[in-house]
Amino acid sequence: MERTDVLVIGGGAAGVVAAVVGKSTYPEKTFVLLRREKQALIPCGIPYIFGSLENSNKDLMSDEALSKSGVDLKIGEALSFDTQNKICKLADGSEIGFEKLVLALGSIPVNPKWLKRTDLENVFFVRKSKEYLDDMISRLEALRKIVIVGGGFIGVEVADEIRKKGKEVTLVEVLPHLLALAFDQEICARVEEVLSSRGVRIITNNGIKEIWGEEKVAGITLSNGEKMEADAVILAMGYQPNTEIARDSGIELNSNGSIKVDCYMRTSHRDIFAVGDCAEKRDFFTRKLTNTMLASVATSEARIAGMNLYALSAVKAFCGTISIFSTSLGEVAFGVAGLTEFAAKEEGFNVVTGVFEGVDRHPGTLPGAQKQMVKLIVARESGIVLGGEVVGGTSAGELINLIGFIVQSKMTVNNVLTSQFGTHPLLTAAPTVYPLAKAAENVAKKL
């Protein structure tokens, strides 16, 4: 039987980082990463293979990081593992023994039981499999009317990308707004504005009830009874933790199906770690279970698991997730970190918000200048920044990371107000009206 010191199951972002950081921290240990797919895709890049990228080969995760770090890559499918004897059984009948196991099992698209006929031809999910997606893209080529169900990040990004191919794209969301779980409503409205201006038809406040057609899908019926023809239906109704083999092997799961983990990413078995979409997330401010699934959170967790495999470090842990994410539609980028105003109020925080809209270069007459809006959500009682949102140009991606650091450090609005920023005409807003500082001023006035 093959043996390794550390076995990582899963070749997504979390698995790769856990293996690479683990090997770098414990160079004397042997590491094997077990992956089902011969070629793995960069998960966040998947929406872009529908438009901006020529094909899925442009979105391949390089295996160089693994080989350069000294991690052995093994292609194969884990069927189950024996936690007592520390053995993993593979689909081909072989076994691998391990000292430490890292589960990076990822997530699979939600396929709700009440929705029938999802097996019709041209009904698709956004699966993280190259073969599946290559086939899906080649089928979509000949089709014209595309209905996408689910206005979360995947739905929005895939809609925008498919629209680039000149298709007739309709995006259906059951909640009142696209990205309604991510952003405050006024930002969602901006997303909808940009997406419609790019030719995507948006239907909100209306979910899917039925799929119909003979062999091939012909259309869907919405919850309000309206019928809509479709040559293809893409179901982007969220993802769920892929934790069947963990459960079957006796690892404890939460009510939402995620694997229970502690601050070091250890499961109920102390030699077995879980990271990424398959692992429990708890909110930074409330410790409630959340359903956040982001590659960036996954890699943060993977780093922690990798560093703590053989010896715990109290300064190399984190016990709460803040979601930081961003997206971009055409020229406009959107970012959010921590709690939205809506979420903060729902949780019971008494909040004060501040908003400022400026321009992301200075003077605003410089080529490429775009509007930049910052919103801060601050706890009234303590002045602590609970969250922030950004709409702007490309730099919004790192600006929201800055706000993410502010949130994670539990900085107060006074800390922000007295902080030093760098500015440059071609790269940022003007120092006199740096939107983050102005939004903080705005909050401070109300406190």
Added chain:
Amino acid sequence: MERTDVLVIGGGAAGVVAAVVGKSTYPEKTFVLLRREKQALIPCGIPYIFGSLENSNKDLMSDEALSKSGVDLKIGEALSFDTQNKICKLADGSEIGFEKLVLALGSIPVNPKWLKRTDLENVFFVRKSKEYLDDMISRLEALRKIVIVGGGFIGVEVADEIRKKGKEVTLVEVLPHLLALAFDQEICARVEEVLSSRGVRIITNNGIKEIWGEEKVAGITLSNGEKMEADAVILAMGYQPNTEIARDSGIELNSNGSIKVDCYMRTSHRDIFAVGDCAEKRDFFTRKLTNTMLASVATSEARIAGMNLYALSAVKAFCGTISIFSTSLGEVAFGVAGLTEFAAKEEGFNVVTGVFEGVDRHPGTLPGAQKQMVKLIVARESGIVLGGEVVGGTSAGELINLIGFIVQSKMTVNNVLTSQFGTHPLLTAAPTVYPLAKAAENVAKKL
């Protein structure tokens, strides 16, 4: 005699922010901002009026921020002030009485005494005056060989911009590298590489010795004796605090000519504040006097002065400057925050550095993707991040601000390693190889 509660002298970035924030904090007080120029330029935008912007009218500071905030703008020149009776005397013979005075006097180009003949025609300084610069730009139009002396930010940016007009541009720097006081040497080398590829001739390790010509300048002699013809010479040899009237009015200055201030930006007179280039800067880590002159630092100080005019707030103060700056040459942006490796070692810190170079989008095959390099400078003993440097695309401007926050918060490399970042294909590096996290991993391995 005219009277106001608060008089702000100077209409640059610092003056405007002190007045606007002050008025917003103390709405019941009257504010007058006294400015010499009818029209003020956005200071950081000045290099761009030589190339990217059509003319200086595209770089005007809007007076709307002042009028909208209820700050009265008065055009006039302050000659002196009587600190005892709290009266400012103007060049036109009039006087303004005040309760509180904010000096935002700015800086003036260094014109070294040993350098003769700077009064020859077509010898220029980069002054912050619209009239002067308009005249300079119209004269430059007919001239071909332009020699710029001084390879700091202004020299580098002006060289790149003038080169865009097809001129023959030579940049002369007495230190071994361009931007040698700002960046570590390997980054300076990248700056030089980009600037030469854009057609600027660079001479380093060689200063100016003499200027020659009859009525008009004809050339310069370098310190090594080499002679160089020039149709125009632009002296960008740094700036000095513009503090003559402060000194003459009895306000205490430092040895470098800056106005002494405390953590609330109060001068030796408790009702007189000073902010921006004219005010003392002390290093965040050492409290040594520094010569940092940045609009972003100036506005941070101005915000503090504005908030503390009538009542001190211990949480609205800062006692040490970290320089955060960035610049952009063509497609490549450069940023630095806190101490460089060189500066940290010079000060006596035992440092560990970590470098990682990746790509600022993911997959790197996406349009617009550029290399992104992060260097972190960390104190070995405590793990505290002392500084960082970035080379990348447009997002480098906010990424260096993120590193600036890390430095100001005295975060350790473990804090960085366990932090959560957001990533997006079109906006940032991949979560698996986010250069800031990888540079931190790199450092952690060496600690």
